Amino acid sequence: RSGAPLSPPAAVSQVTVRDALNQALDEELERDERVFLLGEEVAQYDGAYKISRGLWKKYGDKRVIDTPISEVRPPSLPVIPPSAAPWSLPFGFPLFQMGFAGIAVGAAMAGLRPVCEFMTFNFSMQAIDQVINSAAKSCYMSAGSISVPIVFRGPNGASAGVAAQHSQCFAAWYGHCPGLKVVSPWSSEDAKGLLKASIRDDNPVVMLESELLYGVPFEMSEQAQSKEFVIPIGKAKIEKPGTHVTLVAHSRPVGHCLEAAAVLSKEGVECEVINLRTIRPMDIETVEASVVKTNHLVTVEGGWPQFGVGAEICARIMEGPAFNYLDAPAVRVTGADVPMPYAKILEDNSIPQVKDIVFAVKKALNI
Missing domain, CATH: 3.40.50.970 (Thiamin diphosphate (ThDP)-binding fold, Pyr/PP domains)
Incomplete structure (x- = not known):
C-alpha cells in the first residue's frame, strides 16, 4: 500500500x-x-x-x-x-x-x-x-x-x-x-x-x-479552463469507445451520434464515436485505427451528400489499408440533397436525426 x-x-x-x-x-x-x-x-x-x-x-x-x-x-x-x-x-x-x-x-x-x-x-x-x-x-x-x-x-x-x-x-x-x-x-x-x-x-x-x-x-x-489550454489542429477525439461500428462526425452531429450510440447499446451494439474536430488537415489515422477494430464505418454530417466530408472519409478509407478490414460497405448519413426548406417539418427531415443514424448502423451491420 x-x-x-x-x-x-x-x-x-x-x-x-x-x-x-x-x-x-x-x-x-x-x-x-x-x-x-x-x-x-x-x-x-x-x-x-x-x-x-x-x-x-x-x-x-x-x-x-x-x-x-x-x-x-x-x-x-x-x-x-x-x-x-x-x-x-x-x-x-x-x-x-x-x-x-x-x-x-x-x-x-x-x-x-x-x-x-x-x-x-x-x-x-x-x-x-x-x-x-x-x-x-x-x-x-x-x-x-x-x-x-x-x-x-x-x-x-x-x-x-x-x-x-x-x-x-x-x-x-x-x-x-x-x-x-x-x-x-x-x-x-x-x-x-x-x-x-x-x-x-x-x-x-x-x-x-x-x-x-x-x-x-x-x-x-480544470485543465481546459487554464489560459494555456489548446487543442492541436488536425487531431480527432474518440468520444466513446466501441467494438462493433465506427461513427465519425463533426460539430453538432457528434451529439446525435452519441445519442444514437446510447440507443444502440441497449440492443447490444457498441459504437465507437469519433469527433473529427478538424476537417483539414483530416486525422484519417484515428478513423483508420477505429475501422480496423470495428470493421464497419458510418459517417454523419449536416452537409449535402455530393463531394462532402463523409465522401472524403470513405474515399480515404477505400484507398488505405483499413479497407481490407471492412466487413461491409461504408454508409453515409448526410443532409438532404436540397436547399434548406423553411417549414419546420421539412427542415427537420432535411438534416440527420438520431433515428437516421440508428438506421444506418443497422444497415451497415445487416441487422
Whole structure:
C-alpha cells in the first residue's frame, strides 16, 4: 500500500460553447497585442450571438472593431435599379461586401493576428475571393515569404427557421481548398481549445461553429479552463469507445451520434464515436485505427451528400489499408440533397436525426 496521498479529482464546470469562445478570445487578446477582433456588431453590441460580450469595454476600439453591415449600401452610393446592366454599376460597388474580410487579410499579411467574425458563414460567400485567393494562396504564391495568420469564424450549418440562404454547411467548401486549415468544434472544450490554437497558428484557419450549440453547456475540466489550454489542429477525439461500428462526425452531429450510440447499446451494439474536430488537415489515422477494430464505418454530417466530408472519409478509407478490414460497405448519413426548406417539418427531415443514424448502423451491420 502506497503512503502517497491521492490526488484530488480535477474540478469540472458546466460551460456553454458561447462562454468558452468568449473565454478563448479574452485570453488571446490579453496574451498577444497583435490579436484583434473585427466583424459586424462585435463591439458595442457584444456580437450578434454575444460571443464577444465584454471584450470591447475591456480592450477598446482598436482591438475590438465594428465593421459596416455588408448588406447595407453605403449612403454615398445611389440606389441601383434592378434593370441596371452590370457594367453600369459604380466602380467598386461589388467589392464593398468583401471589404472587412480584405482588411483583415491585409492586416494579417502586415504582421497582426486578426479574428474575422462572419455573422453567419453564409455571408462569407460575399468574401470568398479574399478567403481563398488572398488568404489561402498567398503563402504558396510567395514561396513562403508571406504568412497570413488569420481566423475566419462564425456560425455554420443548420440553424432554426432561417431557410435556404442562411442554413448550409461550408465544411466541404473550405475543406476543399489547399492553404486553409478548417476546424469544426462540438463541445465547449473543442470550441475553446481549437479557437486558441487557430489564433496562434501562422496559417489561415476557418472555424465553423454551430449556432444551435452556442447556448448548450458542456463539462469543462480544470485543465481546459487554464489560459494555456489548446487543442492541436488536425487531431480527432474518440468520444466513446466501441467494438462493433465506427461513427465519425463533426460539430453538432457528434451529439446525435452519441445519442444514437446510447440507443444502440441497449440492443447490444457498441459504437465507437469519433469527433473529427478538424476537417483539414483530416486525422484519417484515428478513423483508420477505429475501422480496423470495428470493421464497419458510418459517417454523419449536416452537409449535402455530393463531394462532402463523409465522401472524403470513405474515399480515404477505400484507398488505405483499413479497407481490407471492412466487413461491409461504408454508409453515409448526410443532409438532404436540397436547399434548406423553411417549414419546420421539412427542415427537420432535411438534416440527420438520431433515428437516421440508428438506421444506418443497422444497415451497415445487416441487422
